[in-house]
Structure formats: C-alpha cells, structure tokens
Amino acid sequence: MNEKRNPWKKLTTETVYDNPWINVREDQVITPAGKEGIYGVVSFKNYALGIIPVDQDGNTWLVGQYRYTLDAYSWEIPMGGGLMENGILESAQRELQEETGLIASHWTEIMKIHTSNSVTDEVGFVYLAQGLTQGLTDFDETEVLQIQKLPFNKAIQMVMNGQITDAISVAGLLKANLLLQK
Structure with a gap:
C-alpha cells in the first residue's frame, strides 16, 4: 500500500460556519476503511505566527x-495571526512590535508547524528575532497583555x-534553545 496516497474520498462539502477568522465545514467522506462518514474541518483565514525575541544578553520576552x-491565563511567546x-515575515514583524514594542534587525524562520492536524489545516510559523531595539506597543483592542522580560533559560x-x-x-522555545546552543 502506498502510504502517501490519500486514502480518503470526499463526496460533498458544506460550510456550516464562517466568520472573518475561521471557516468550519463538514465533509461527507468515504473513510480509509471504505465506509461512509463525516469529517469536520476548521480552516483558518490567517497564518499562526510566533516570535521568539532574544537580545544580546540572552533575555527573551513572554506575553501573558x-x-x-x-x-x-497563559504565558506565551509573542504571537498572533x-x-x-x-x-509572513512582514506580519511577524508587525506582531512583535504590536505586542512587545520590539523591533528586530535580524529574523530567522526556525519552524513551520501544523497546530492540530486532526481538526484544522492551520499552519504556523515561528521566528527567532534578534538585534532588538525597544519601541512602543500597539495592542489590539481585544488584548489585555502583560509583558515579561526574562532570561531565555527561565522561559x-x-x-x-x-x-x-x-x-x-x-x-x-525548545527548537530555539537547541539552535542557540550551537
């Protein structure tokens, strides 16, 4: 059996919910076992972006x-859509500045990630941002954020x-840790 061949057959698809950020659809399918079934899929209308800022002293920033x-309540790297x-890079630069006020002169994409491949097609990108200068934050109206600067090893x-x-x-963070140790 060719494991790379798609064993699913989509019969029909119907949008069951849609808003500016996501689309939810229900597909009528034939499963890999040859039986009729359904599959629900959440499609995102944005990329997921995560940024790990690291300064020359080995500090990073988290957003709560x-x-x-x-x-x-959740502590996270600066992130958004x-x-x-x-x-993608332009959006990551904007997101870092909005949430932390930081502007980076050096950007490295360190990861492409599927956030939950069982129910969504969302793709995320993670960047390491270095060469930092402090600017002003510009929080989104839905955000009440706490910013924490701390040593990277503490994160x-x-x-x-x-x-x-x-x-x-x-x-x-785990991948950045490995890369920064090299």
Whole structure:
C-alpha cells in the first residue's frame, strides 16, 4: 500500500460556519476503511505566527493573557495571526512590535508547524528575532497583555515545568534553545 496516497474520498462539502477568522465545514467522506462518514474541518483565514525575541544578553520576552477558549491565563511567546495575502515575515514583524514594542534587525524562520492536524489545516510559523531595539506597543483592542522580560533559560524552565503550555510556544522555545546552543 502506498502510504502517501490519500486514502480518503470526499463526496460533498458544506460550510456550516464562517466568520472573518475561521471557516468550519463538514465533509461527507468515504473513510480509509471504505465506509461512509463525516469529517469536520476548521480552516483558518490567517497564518499562526510566533516570535521568539532574544537580545544580546540572552533575555527573551513572554506575553501573558487570559485565553477565552481555555478559560485560563497563559504565558506565551509573542504571537498572533497574519493575513494570508500579506507576507509572513512582514506580519511577524508587525506582531512583535504590536505586542512587545520590539523591533528586530535580524529574523530567522526556525519552524513551520501544523497546530492540530486532526481538526484544522492551520499552519504556523515561528521566528527567532534578534538585534532588538525597544519601541512602543500597539495592542489590539481585544488584548489585555502583560509583558515579561526574562532570561531565555527561565522561559525554557517554564516550558519544562508546565507553566508554558501553548503548543507553538513550547515547540518554538525548545527548537530555539537547541539552535542557540550551537
């Protein structure tokens, strides 16, 4: 059997919900077992963007905010969404400046990630931002953010002890840690 061949057959698709950020559809399918079934897919209208700023002294910045969907407070790397029609790097630069006021002169894409490949087609990109200068924040009207500057190794400790649970933040910080050790 060719494992790279798509074993699913889509019979029909119907949009069941749509707003400016997501589209939810239900597909009638034939499953890999040959049976009729359904599959729900959440399609995002933005890229997910995560940025790990690191200064010359080895500090990074985290953003704390209350996450409505989780009903919990969350510490994360600076992140947000980038419109599909805009450049990914340009959107990441904007997001870093909006949430932290930081402007970086050197950007490295360190990761492309699928955030939850069982129910969504969302693609995320994580950047390492260096050569930092401090500017002004410009929070989105839906954001009440707390910004924390801390040693990068402290952020890694927060991942390891479960204080940082956001998937993009965890994956990005762990990969950045490996890259920065080289």
